[in-house]
Amino acid sequence: TEVSVIFHHTIDTYRRKNNPDAVLLATLDSLAWNGKNDVSESLLDTLIIENKAREICAEIYLVKAQQSFQKNNYADALRIGNEAIAKYPKYKRINALKNLKQEIQNPALFVNTNRLAYPETEFALQVNHRNLSGFTVEYYKVNLPAISPELKNQPAESFYKKYGKKISSQHLSLIRSDDYSFQDTVILLKAPQEGVYLMRMIPDNKAKTSIENFLYITRLKAITRALPGNQCEIAVLDAESGKPVSGAMISLFTEKKGEYQKIKTLTVDENGRVRLIQQNDYHYFTAEKNEDTAMPLQTIHKGSYGFSGNEEVRKRTTLLTDRKLYRPGQTVYVKGIAYSLQADTANVIAGKKHTLTLTDANRRIIGEKEVHTNEFGSFTTEFLLPSGGLNGEYELKTESGNALFRVEE
Template sequence: MNLGSTETTADPLCNPFRNFMDLPMFTRFLLATVSLLFTQNTILAVQSPEQPPSRYSEPKFPKERLPMWKQVEEAIQKGLPKTAIEKLETIGQQALDQKAYPEAALALARKIRLQSDIQGGDPAEAILGLSKELQTAPDTMKPALHAILGHWYWSYFQSNRWQFQGRSELADENSQDLKTWSLQRIFREIDRQYSLSLADNESLKATPIQNFDPLLDPGTYPDSYRPTLYDFLAHQAIEFYASGEQAGVVRQDAFEIDAASAALGPTDEFLSWNPKTIDADSPKLKAIKLYQALLAFHAADESPDARLHCDLERIRFVTNNANGEEKAARTLGLLDSFAQKNPKHALSSVARARLAEIHVSQNDLEAAYDAALQGKNAFPDSIGGKLCHNLIESITAKAINVSTERVWNAPAPNIRVRYKNISTIHFRIVDADWIQRLTGQDRWRPDQFNEVDRQELFKKIPIKAWTSNLDPTTDYQEVTHDELAPVDLKPGYYFLLYSLNGQFTPENNQLGACELWVSKLGLILRPRNHFGIPELEDGFRGIEGLVVDNQSGEPIAGANVLCFARNNSNQLPNTPTSRVQTDATGIFRIPKIQNAALILVEHQADRLASQSETYVFDHQASAVNPLNVALFTDRAIYRPGQTIHFKGIATSSDRKTNRYEVVAGMKFTLQLQDPNGQIIENLDVASNDYGSFSGSMTAPRNRGTGTMILSIKDRPFSTAINVEEYKRP
């Protein structure tokens, strides 16, 4: 177990994304009061004075209406939503009169949310309310409202996605009841709203993003990366088109991005690329078209910020969605070319961070380190430089893990050390009291550590101590080192401690411990009545075990067996709840065990405890002839389009009579499900005279990749396979 670690990497960006390749480079957010629509039991989430400040700033309101906005917040905090609505109506009308459309849109959205809250807090009502208001809104205000409405639909789906899975299409396509919509219907509506928000693109391109400050909050990057309202709305739509949930509505002949195409080519090739497909509604295709429009829009900009940012995002999107053996190599080439062509731009460090991330995924840590170091040195204070810094910290972090056999005896076992970026490890062996360690705060079992152990056990005078010099790891890869354990320890209970520093102090260190026994005893346990069949188990209920000499295998008679069973408070006692001895054949029985128990065996100077707790269940007898089906596939991993050959064997069992047989003539329906749980293919089969059946299916080309499930319909039998693109070794 590891007790301390230096492998903690601070994230100076505080970003919410999981890895570097998935880090969108955004400049603006919808305000929290607009985008965070749905919360439990209420639509409007209000921050109390006691809560820490949000990372979202206050909207930038005109000075003359700032007091009115503060009155809105005060009314909400006092639980006076109707008063807040009245203030918002006044604000909205004044903003419309002054053509302050972003502020009017914010006032309208907040008013609708509050009205929905008063009516019961149903998000669907807020969506319907905004849809009605949109019909009479000024044209200049409509793009922002369409974007908000699309975001609200998207939020509704994400909060209720489980209700959409498997819901079939309705004949009445005009129904406004979201609770009856299928997955396809709500995705079409989200797509429609985002498309409408971009309809008047020339006007949007002429609208600086700063004009919508009241509706937006600053993001990670400066506005020059997305300088217009068109940029912001286009990237909002792309975020939807790029979402993983789109896999749930993929059509049979869906558009796929070929990694060998111009999608992963230089910018000029990408701009002139015209994908040929019959899937005109493909989200991937729409995202491609938007990236092409954005790059063409910014091609002649005086500042390269927006163009470079968009191109880097294009590379990320295509890499995440393309299929083909060339994908990794072409992505590496594009990112390297991007960084070399723009060495004086801060985004080159982001490109190098993504380069390094791909090298990490390919386990080429030396190349990853070199790329990250270049990015960090070029722009150390930029976001890309900090991403590169984090990667370097991860690659060069010291790591160590030690394992060994739990019971030491002759011949001496190995102590296995797995490590990287270190050259020395320090060991200590200290004795411990197994019974005393049965109890203790924050310790569930004797082998677990708490803070008291960290402070006391590692300061204990060791019985043995030594230092091992390890071969240096120059390529940042993990290495395994084996060394023989000491052979001159007395029988007993110990901990093998290890540390990166010789003082075994926790500061800037990794500490670990392995539980071990030095003993010649062997302990084999069998809980009885697990299946509840008295006719087979002579009526005995409890724990049965065998004690042997682990050198010769001979049974040991007269060994003392102590049982420590948990009490009704689920705590282990420090005194045994039962004591028995082994008979002449080394067997012992401990009856009437109600809770989980640990077993300790003593014989002469030797002792040994069970590694884990033993449970005795009072199960009912198994049903007669329960069906069981074992499924097998010819491989564990397939490429899209390859044939999946499977075989199954159907058996039945009667434990009471100890009768097991194959099941002939049983009909089954095999189903292949994609990673989203969607049925790809059904196949009817029947077992032959030997209880077996076989068949084949095709790994899909158009359902994405990942873990897929081959199962038997309406029965709990399945096996998993992986469908992945070929990755060059």
């Protein structure tokens, strides 16, 4: 190619000028280009042997260490980096290797959790960590309504002083790996009483930053549906038992200049339901009863009502992933449930073959699996995300269903 010709001429020019350091650097650039940043390890080892007497050899070690790092072989990358640092401590770019070493050894903590939980029941923390033996979870009761605009922002230290009251703290232990790799685990915690809380997670080992999540602890769950005559129905249920909650109050809101303004308040009937005319002056609602006022704003989905007498059988596949946010190189665990719909009847589809594809943020196919449903109409599989993959929205898809998740470095 034209680029390869340019590299060849550049290397040849430096060789004629008797500049071996420039020859080596241009050679490494050429190899990286032709190998798409995956240079043969044996070729790099040969270059190390040929150039070991000169400090510029540290650049070969850097390429080798970076490739191991990108393949999640962190222990190898650290060993290679340490070898170069020991051999060429005064090389002018030795800090590049020291920075890579620091990145490998730095502690890291990522936590995902649902922002809604039921009082005094267990909820899950999905934890991804590296080089960390544990972290501390602190709970702060927040003296703000659940709809407060203050809850949209990342809390500053002043937020804790003004609105937060610390109510509990506990230390959680983690099992760290011996090879500096990221580990995934799920930790179950007990939710506090009803209310709005700020959960702060502070890593051990003096890690740089804490992680903060707002928690809304409520017994209430609200669902909406469209009805004929431009009506909408809201039903309030107990989120644990599914039983209707009578006497709950529904507050309707509109948004103006970032502030939520209450339009009206309605009371549900003995079946936990209330009907209203769909209007454009309100878009959100909350449900509360007595002291249970922690439900965050819910959107009123102003859909249309319709009925079809079509008896055609429609096939659907629901795809579920173990989380919604991943890092490059992590494993995506997938569960699928295949079923058929006919009028108001649903049946699982057992013994059916499905082709499951994974596409990246550019909608390029990066993985494909053939799966078969079991007797319950479900299947499980997994995909390993590429370590050097794109950030953005990825999609899992079958012929009758899909699921989206994000990948962020």
